[in-house]
Amino acid sequence: MGDHVMFWSEHPDFLKEIHDLRPNWIIMPEAFNPKNVEKIVALLHPQLLGADERDFNAATIAAAKAVNVGFFCRSTDGAGVAGRGGPRRCRHTD
Numbered sequence: 001m002g003d004h005v006m007f008w009s010e011h012p013d014f015l016k017e018i019h020d021l022r023p024n025w026i027i028m029p030e031a032f033n034p035k036n037v038e039k040i041v042a043l044l045h046p047q048l049l050g051a052d053e054r055d056f057n058a059a060t061i062a063a064a065k066a067v068n069v070g071f072f073c074r075s076t077d078g079a080g081v082a083g084r085g086g087p088r089r090c091r092h093t094d
Helices: 012-021 034-044 058-066
Strands: 006-009 026-029 048-051 070-073
Touching: 006 012, 012 026, 012 034, 026 034, 026 048, 034 058, 058 070
Parallel strands: 006 026, 048 070
Antiparallel strands: none
16 A cells, blocks of 8 residues: 555654655655654654645744755645645745
8 A cells, every 4th residue: 555655644753653664655744833843854854844725834934944844735725636736846935
C-alpha cells in the first residue's frame, strides 16, 4: 500500500513511526502551526511542509522560513488533490 500513497499528517510522531518502519514511503508533514513546524523539523528534517489555507498564515510561514523549509499546498476545494489537478507548490511568500 505505502508504495502508492503519500502519508499526509499534522502528527509528527505518527509520521516518524511510519518513516522508521518504511523509510522509502513518502510522508508529507503538515505545518499546522509554528510549534508543530519546530517539532517536525527536529524529528523529520523535511525540505517541504504540507499546507492548506488553515496553515498558511504569517506565524507559520515565518517559522518555516526560519528553518529554510518550503510549503507544498493543497486546497480545500479539491484543486490540489491528486487526480483533480494534482498537488502544487504554494506561491512564494517573500
